[in-house]
Amino acid sequence: MASKAEEDQSRPPLQSQSNTASSTTPTRSPPTKKYRADELGVIGKKREIRGPRMVGTTTARARSREAFSVVNSGQDLCPSSAPASNAGSECGGMEFSREDVDALLSERPKSKNKFNYKERCENMQEYIKRLRLCIKWFQELEDSFLQEQERLRNALNYVQQRLDELEVSSQNKEEELSSIIVELRKNLASAQEKLTKEQADKLAAVDSLAKESEGRLNSERLQASLSEDLAKAQQELSSANQRISSINDMYKRLQEYNTSLQQYNCKLQSDLSTASESLKKSEKDKATFLEELSALRGHHNSLKEQFASVKASQDEAMKQKEVLSNEVVCLRGDLQQVRDERDRHRGQVEDLSAEVVKYKEFTGKSCSELDNLTLKSNELETKCLCQSEQIKILQDRLMVAETRLEASDLSALETRAESEERKKLLSELQIRLADAEFKLIEGEKLRKKLHNTILELKGNIRVFCRVRPLLPDESSSEAKVISYPTSMEALGRGIDLVQNGQKYSFTFDKVFMPDSLQEDVFVEISQLVQSALDGYKVCIFAYGQTGSGKTYTMMGRPGHVDEKGLIPRCLEQIFQTKQSLQSQGWKYELQVSMLEIYNESIRDLLPSNRSSTDSTRTENGNAKQYAIKHDASGNTHVSDLTVVDVRSTREVSYLLNHAAHSRSVGKTQMNEHSSRSHFVFTLRISGVNESTEQQVQGILNLIDLAGSERLSKSGSTGDRLKETQAINKSLSSLSDVIFALAKKEEHVPFRNSKLTYLLQPCLGGDSKTLMFVNLSPDPSSAGESLCSLRFAARVNACEIGVPRRQISTRSFDSRLSYG
Numbered sequence: 001m002a003s004k005a006e007e008d009q010s011r012p013p014l015q016s017q018s019n020t021a022s023s024t025t026p027t028r029s030p031p032t033k034k035y036r037a038d039e040l041g042v043i044g045k046k047r048e049i050r051g052p053r054m055v056g057t058t059t060a061r062a063r064s065r066e067a068f069s070v071v072n073s074g075q076d077l078c079p080s081s082a083p084a085s086n087a088g089s090e091c092g093g094m095e096f097s098r099e100d101v102d103a104l105l106s107e108r109p110k111s112k113n114k115f116n117y118k119e120r121c122e123n124m125q126e127y128i129k130r131l132r133l134c135i136k137w138f139q140e141l142e143d144s145f146l147q148e149q150e151r152l153r154n155a156l157n158y159v160q161q162r163l164d165e166l167e168v169s170s171q172n173k174e175e176e177l178s179s180i181i182v183e184l185r186k187n188l189a190s191a192q193e194k195l196t197k198e199q200a201d202k203l204a205a206v207d208s209l210a211k212e213s214e215g216r217l218n219s220e221r222l223q224a225s226l227s228e229d230l231a232k233a234q235q236e237l238s239s240a241n242q243r244i245s246s247i248n249d250m251y252k253r254l255q256e257y258n259t260s261l262q263q264y265n266c267k268l269q270s271d272l273s274t275a276s277e278s279l280k281k282s283e284k285d286k287a288t289f290l291e292e293l294s295a296l297r298g299h300h301n302s303l304k305e306q307f308a309s310v311k312a313s314q315d316e317a318m319k320q321k322e323v324l325s326n327e328v329v330c331l332r333g334d335l336q337q338v339r340d341e342r343d344r345h346r347g348q349v350e351d352l353s354a355e356v357v358k359y360k361e362f363t364g365k366s367c368s369e370l371d372n373l374t375l376k377s378n379e380l381e382t383k384c385l386c387q388s389e390q391i392k393i394l395q396d397r398l399m400v401a402e403t404r405l406e407a408s409d410l411s412a413l414e415t416r417a418e419s420e421e422r423k424k425l426l427s428e429l430q431i432r433l434a435d436a437e438f439k440l441i442e443g444e445k446l447r448k449k450l451h452n453t454i455l456e457l458k459g460n461i462r463v464f465c466r467v468r469p470l471l472p473d474e475s476s477s478e479a480k481v482i483s484y485p486t487s488m489e490a491l492g493r494g495i496d497l498v499q500n501g502q503k504y505s506f507t508f509d510k511v512f513m514p515d516s517l518q519e520d521v522f523v524e525i526s527q528l529v530q531s532a533l534d535g536y537k538v539c540i541f542a543y544g545q546t547g548s549g550k551t552y553t554m555m556g557r558p559g560h561v562d563e564k565g566l567i568p569r570c571l572e573q574i575f576q577t578k579q580s581l582q583s584q585g586w587k588y589e590l591q592v593s594m595l596e597i598y599n600e601s602i603r604d605l606l607p608s609n610r611s612s613t614d615s616t617r618t619e620n621g622n623a624k625q626y627a628i629k630h631d632a633s634g635n636t637h638v639s640d641l642t643v644v645d646v647r648s649t650r651e652v653s654y655l656l657n658h659a660a661h662s663r664s665v666g667k668t669q670m671n672e673h674s675s676r677s678h679f680v681f682t683l684r685i686s687g688v689n690e691s692t693e694q695q696v697q698g699i700l701n702l703i704d705l706a707g708s709e710r711l712s713k714s715g716s717t718g719d720r721l722k723e724t725q726a727i728n729k730s731l732s733s734l735s736d737v738i739f740a741l742a743k744k745e746e747h748v749p750f751r752n753s754k755l756t757y758l759l760q761p762c763l764g765g766d767s768k769t770l771m772f773v774n775l776s777p778d779p780s781s782a783g784e785s786l787c788s789l790r791f792a793a794r795v796n797a798c799e800i801g802v803p804r805r806q807i808s809t810r811s812f813d814s815r816l817s818y819g
């Protein structure tokens with residue numbers, strides 16, 4: 001409605017003036033030419049203008065003619081002769097035809113007197129007035145035509161629009177119709193097909209009806225023979241039934257066998273758990289034995305010390321006794337001497353007293369002599385008294401000495417009894433010690449056996465997964481992509497990874513979460529290290545994308561003692577065990593070699609023994625070509641490789657530092673210091689037990705593989721690209737080898753890369769292999785982590801053989817082979 005109103009408004013005024021004609025299609029056509037005033041040169045000429053072409057409608061034309069006849073009435077052209085009506089137009093409603101215009105233009109001024117200029121002037125003015133009127137009429141007409149043109153253009157646009165819409169809708173309808181037609185045609189075709197089929201079926205049915213009737217006859221004929229066959233078949237059926245029942249019996253037996261197998265499996269599982277429990281118990285026992293042993297040893301030593309001190313004090317007492325007996329003998333001598341002297345003096349006193357009596361009787365002697373004699377006798381008496389006192393003293397001393405002697409005799413007897421007791425205890429303790437040592441050896445043997453049984457039951461290739469913590473420069477705001485299931489069966493063994501909204505679950509022998517310490521990880525592999533000492537080939541390698549923590553796991557963080565990696569910890573354990581096994585008669589020799597495989601070539605990472613030559617060059621200056629060779633007994637040798645005898649962890653730490661400095665590192669988009677090579681640390685262990693004459697040869701290979709990321713992610717170009725291609729080639733060879741072994745294929749492609757060829761004896765089935773799959777928790781690494789987890793899961797599903805211990809009682813070459 002609004003558009004209609006607008007349309008009405010935009011309609012040119014002409015239309016409303018001349019609404020006698022059609023409102024949409026004006027029949028009047030605009031003048032084809034505008035006339036200038038000078039073109040209207042015929043001024044004041046009275047002429048009726050007629051012509052075939054008319055301007056305006058019939059009524060308008062009639063009106064214009066009327067008006068023109070007024071203009072050209074031949075009357076005086078005066079200002080008063082202006083158009084009668086001016087309503088709606090300045091021309092006073094006058095209209096002009098072409099003829100009128102031509103007449104007006106060809107009009108010549110009429111004047112009676114050629115020289116009456118006033119009259120001529122007036123005529124001229126009148127003529128000009130009329131000309132102006134005509135021009136104005138033309139201008140108005142032109143305006144109205146322009147408006148009409150505008151209105152028509154709008155109408156045209158509107159119509160065009162409608163037309164377009166109609167066209168679109170008709171196209172849609174046409175399409176609809178054509179699709180309906182196609183559908184109908186299809187239906188028709190299928191209906192025709194059905195019809196033909198039905199007809200064919202009908203023909204076939206007619207045929208088959210004929211055949212059936214024929215067949216019925218035949219079947220009736222056959223029926224007789226079939227009844228015979230039926231009898232036979234029934235017989236066969238009964239025999240088949242018998243067979244079925246026997247098969248059922250067999251099936252039952254098989255089921256029973258299956259259940260017994262399952263039971264056996266359960267029993268194996270329970271054996272495994274009891275074995276591991278008894279292993280733990282035997283380890284505990286071992287620890288208590290060791291404690292007891294050391295306590296007994298301490299007791300033994302203290303008893304020995306006590307015995308020595310008692311012996312020393314006994315010797316001392318004997319010495320004292322000897323001294324005292326000597327003293328007693330002396331004292332007895334002295335006493336005897338004093339007694340003899342006393343007796344002598346007594347005799348003298350008696351003699352003198354007798355003499356005194358004689359003198360008194362025979363008074364022949366003087367008084368002074370008598371006095372002298374009395375004095376002498378008194379002197380002698382006093383001397384005698386004093387000697388008696390001395391004798392008494394000596395007798396007292398003698399008695400004391402004798403009591404001391406008795407006491408020391410008694411204590412000597414006591415010490416002797418005590419020492420006898422101690423001797424007895426010592427021999428008892430020695431017997432217990434020997435018993436404990438025997439039990440210890442037996443326990444150690446049992447532990448080894450149980451440990452190996454457990455490993456065999458678990459399969460000799462195992463996979464541990466380790467997720468490192470987020471690094472400070474990694475964003476922790478993004479949603480976590482790695483989680484750890486908490487169900488009983490997956491606790492500590494399961495890991496879930498979410499990528500592109502999809503969750504992938506994996507289970508391994510062990511999963512270490514980001515907060516796991518280096519020590520926690522080591523505890524889990526320490527049994528494997530023990531196996532190397534027991535004479536097995538052990539191979540532990542770390543696999544994962546660049547920056548996922550392989551080097552951290554194997555080597556640790558340099559300068560942080562708490563964060564030592566597996567390699568230094570393994571060596572500490574080996575040196576400690578070597579020390580403790582010495583008491584059981586074991587003596588070990590250890591040799592270390594370290595190499596890297598960079599761009600498919602081997603580099604020695606240890607300083608050469610021949611100091612004059614560079615370790616990477618031969619004596620004539622050429623780069624060394626390290627050749628890998630396997631001998632008939634399955635051992636591997638690398639020609640020219642430096643092998644160093646080591647006796648302490650310090651020596652090994654020095655060598656490890658040297659190797660770490662020599663290792664090829666580079667920078668990738670993933671890690672500032674990326675290890676661009678595979679690092680292989682090899683420890684050869686040779687042990688001899690002097691008491692049992694046993695010999696063992698173990699190998700411990702610890703490998704830090706180069707990063708496994710895809711080319712696109714590493715962002716490598718040039719030399720880095722070459723490196724990455726070489727790394728990827730060797731890693732894919734490693735997976736090919738593992739999978740070929742798992743499938744027990746005849747050909748295992750060990751020779752496809754230096755890494756697999758070098759590790760052939762360790763991968764080839766009779767070794768114990770452990771793979772660490774290292775992961776980064778960064779959400780941007782989810783894709784790489786998924787690839788690593790998939791590879792690890794496939795490895796985990798493999799069984800590559802039964803580990804074999806290298807033990808002998810023969811003498812062997814002191815220089816051990818590589819593997």
Ligand SMILES: Nc1ncnc2c1ncn2[C@@H]1O[C@H](COP(=O)(O)OP(=O)(O)OP(=O)(O)O)[C@@H](O)[C@H]1O
Pocket residue numbers: 467468469471514544545546547548549550551552553557671673674675676705706707708774
């Ligand atoms: N368990 C962890 N705890 C703490 N920091 C770790 C741990 N694992 C790795 N890191 C740190 O992550 C960074 C990358 O680790 P690392 O260099 O060991 O990775 P990588 O896998 O050996 O890389 P590349 O293949 O490039 O050699 C190092 O800064 C390291 O200290």
